[in-house]
Amino acid sequence: MTTLSVNGVQREVKASPDTPLLYVLRGELDVMTPKFGCGLAQCGACSVLADGEEIRACITPISALEGKDVTTVDGLPARWAKQKGLTPDPERLHPVQQAWVDEQVPQCGICQFGMMIKVTELLEHNPKPSDADIKAALTTSGPSPHLCRCASYAAILDGAHRAAVLMAEGGAK
Amino acid sequence: MQTPDQIDTIPADGLSIHGARLSRRGFLGTGGALVVALGLAADFARAEVSAQGASLNAAQPSSWIEIHPDSTITMRTGKCDFGQSSIYTAYRQIVAEELGVPLEAITTVIAGDTDRTPDGGGTFGLLRNASTNMRKAAAYTREAVLALAAQRWGVARSALTLRDGVVSGAGHSEKLGALVAGQDLHLAIPVEGKLTDFRGLVVTGNPPMKAVADYTIVGQAVKNPILRPKVSGQLPWVGDIKLPGMLHARTIHPATLGSTLIAAGKLDTAQFPKAKIVQLGNLLAVVSPDEWEAVQAAQAVAADTKWSEWKGLPTSEKLLDHLQHRVDWSAVPPTQGAKKGDVASVKGAKTHRASYFMPYFKHAPIGPSVSLGDVKPDGSVTVHTHSQNPQFLRMALAKMLGVGEDKVVVRTYAGPGHFGRSNGGNAGSEDEAVLLSRALGVPVRVQWMRHDDMGWSTQSSTAYADISIALDAQGRIASYQATHSGPPMQDDRPIGAILAGLPVIDPPTASNPSPIHTAKMGIADRWVYGAVEHVAETGRGTIQLGEKESLIKVGLRDHSMRTPVQFQQNFPREVAMSEAAMLAGKDALQFRIDHTDDPRVKAVLERLKLEAAWDTRPSPAPRTKGAKLLRGRGVSFMLRDNGYWACAATITVAPATGEVKVERMVLVSDPGIVVNPLQLKRQAQAGCLMGVSQALHEEVSFDEGAVTSLDWATYPILTAQEMPDLKIVLAPYAGAQIYGQGSESANALAAPAIAGAFLDATGKPVRRLPLRPDYVKAALKA
DSSP states (O other), X not given: OEEEEXXXXXXXXXXXXXXXXXXXXXXXXXOOSSOOSOSSSSSOTTEEEETTEEEETTTOBGGGGTTSEEEOGXXXXXXXXXXXXXXXXXXXXXXXXXXXXXXXXXXXXTTHHHHHHHHHHHHHHXXXXXXXXXXXXXXXXXXXXOOOTTOOHHHHHHHHHHHHHHHXXXXXX | OOOHHHHOOOOTTOEEETTEEXXXXXXXXXXXXXXXXXXXXXXXXXXXXXXXXXXXXXXXXOOSEEEOTTXXXXXXXXXXXXXXXXXXXXXXXXXXXXXXXXXXXXXXXXXXXXXXXXXXXXXXXXXXXXXXXXXXXXXXXXXXXXXHXXXXXXXOGGGOEEETTEEEETTEEEEHHHHHTTEEEEEEEEEEEOTTSTTOEEEOSOXXXXXXXXXXXXXOOOOOTTHHHHHHTOSOBGGGOOOTTOEEEEEEOOSSXXXXXXXXXXXOTTTSTTOEEEEETTEEXXXXXXXXXXXXXXXXXXXXXXXXXXXOOOOSTTHHHHHHHTSOGGGSOOEEEEEEXXXXXXXXXXXXXXXXXXXXXXXXXXXXXXXXXXXXXXXXXXXXXXXXXXXXXXXXXXXXXXXXXXXXXXXXXXXXOOTTTTTTSOOSSHXXXXXXXXXXXXXXXXXXXXXXXXXXXXBBOOEEEEEEEEEOXXXXXXXXXXXXXXXXXXXXXXXXXXXXXXXXXXXXXXXXXXXXXXXXXOOOSXXXXXXXXXXXXXXXXXXXXXXXXXXXXXXXXXXXXXXXXXXXXXXXXXXXXXXHHHHHTOBHHHHHXXXXXXXXXXXXXXXXXXXXXXXXXXXXXXXXXXXXXXEEEEEEEEXXXXXXXXXXXXXXXXXXXXXXXXXXEEEEEEOSBOSOHHHHHXXXXXXXXXXXXXXXXXXXXXXXXXXXXXSTTTSOOOXXXXXXXXXXXXXXXXXXXXXXXXXTHHHHHHHHHHHHHHHHHHSOOOOBSOOOHHHHHHHHHO
């Protein structure tokens, strides 16, 4: 048994310790927002935060995550509420998610779960990033670029800037 | 209080509504609805019995549009969403507009599922032909509601209007829901076609349509309601569906595109105790209730599996040579495109003559194909998947299994965009999931790995073109001649069915009776330079490369991808236009304006000139001595589905390294009526950048037996860091009567504009894609 902290909840996991996190999240824990894209850490569709740092769930064994807080897109609203001391509200999205709606960012949307994780990581460290900062975060800061086949990069930049504003304002509706 | 039967007087045989028929099946104590269903001629209804089966039954009160007593509305379409948002935005806008209700009244959109939607057909041309079904259904419904109210109030129908969900006139006023409450109303509308055909059913007749000048909802920047559940994680994706007892499968595809199975590898049951091997002909798979075990076990078995050797492909390095010198283009009859005057009679003062080449592209969805098949002991089949043409997939699955179409249901979910790959039904894994489920008696989820999706899906086919442009003494085009040659673009055979040796529809051939599945090369690129007096365009087709030689009749299977065929024909034409302009000593943009006689082409190009701050001058660009970077700008044009699109690209070229950087893209579009400017802009931005990706990076590599572009390292696509400045200008012409269409033109425009900019920057043409360093350096040396 491995104990994982996923979206603020301690979960007991039966899978062997060398199992990549992605298969445990989706198969055993029913946490479905990280998507299978390549299994090679080449695309970013499976990204999650581990202690606030973006990692690729498709290649990271759960043994490497014991004692770390794993956050997926499902857990972003609670993460934000905790950071800001807000009372839980099922209607409230994380500012990055809200910005993705406001700016109508996704086309098909499969990459956006990883994009939102990456932009959350960026904004937690750099609350007012430039275009160049956002592009660098999405391209060179991780194991591989975060790829969007629909090429919604212009919308993603708009979304990241909007999220920065929402976070500075202290919350999303 | 009066009951509806006391005040409504619908005749027993119903009311005629512009060729549709409104009838009342009865009265209901509570609830009630007006439902709009298919009206079928008697012969047609008989022919359709098997296909309709598990679908909305045409003979039952099933619906395209349902008006509920609370005035909310449900609409249904067989089309799906692939990220365009159109079925949730534009379609709702069109229906609300035509019906006369607020947009918010349409609370539910049911899409794609073959048992819950009425019309079928592929998800393409969403605003071109496909939206006409919904629009006409809405118009028939509006007229039926007006007729109902006129009957109830004993007034003339012409005295009544339906606006904002309220019928009023002649001193009466009533909400839509109140008019239908308590009744079981049924509106049968006329249709033709076949549900499980490629194009599905088409609503016929001519109900009165709202005047474009009166539009208030079409044209609004409506947000996509599906995005909130998408980004919150509430919306189920195709790969997220689970069923009790489900097994995870990984298919092990052959070593080459022509190999047969000699011996399946051994499964180490000590290491993988829950896993099992399944073999159906050449279809090999490993299943397990544990997905990670299935992945590992399949990898181990694959390494130990023996396939026959096969070499039947020319290799990507020798592809152009193969097309030019080894394909027998006479085996498939040629087709004629634009033809006027007599090109042979023209002797130009100067002639531009060149060949242009397009590699194979991959649709390359970020998520590899995944499906969940569920074959029940009674023979009923459900497949949960993400398809652009669920009814056509249903037909193909029924054919494969040898069962009636009434036994098969296709359910669709959100999934990764794959840009045309499944508009003929399958995206890859559906048939494998169904076959494995049938063999094992439990639901089976097949998730392709990245290498399966790259190596075993279809691709956008290669093409080359020979272009000859004669210029007169004044530098005007005297004649234009083009021959476009390439394999076909629409192989809809499911791969698992082929591997298992089961029945499939025919691959593209010259004699295939289905026009979309022909091996003939049609001319898709509309001729827009009408001032040219002598024009001749010819298309030459062939069968798919390696298919005939393949022991399993596979080879390089091809499928349409964003502006299929037109992409492959527009690039040569538009790059040749830029080259001809340079040869004539003219500005590339003005040269295009000077050769068109279509005011919309001219208007879009003039607008582009302004928006891009185009510096009118001949190419090449003046050079700064000693500069390490050469900068240039280029232009391209496309007319597609009545949408007029133009693009200007600014790039730099580093001759020392061969590196091309795109600095700026400006798109101007006159697509006709813009239904939703917000969504169109987002589509055009993304489409344009996907086009930049194709222009700079994309080419499928393959050796003599198999595709070797198997991941994102060997098939790179554009990254965020490479994103240029982007400007999208929507400039519909006044008086447009047709809905905006052709947003995928944004994809196709990038490559010829970038190649035109390369010519401007360097003075040298680049006549092939992609503009990656090795090809760029070769072009500069030529």
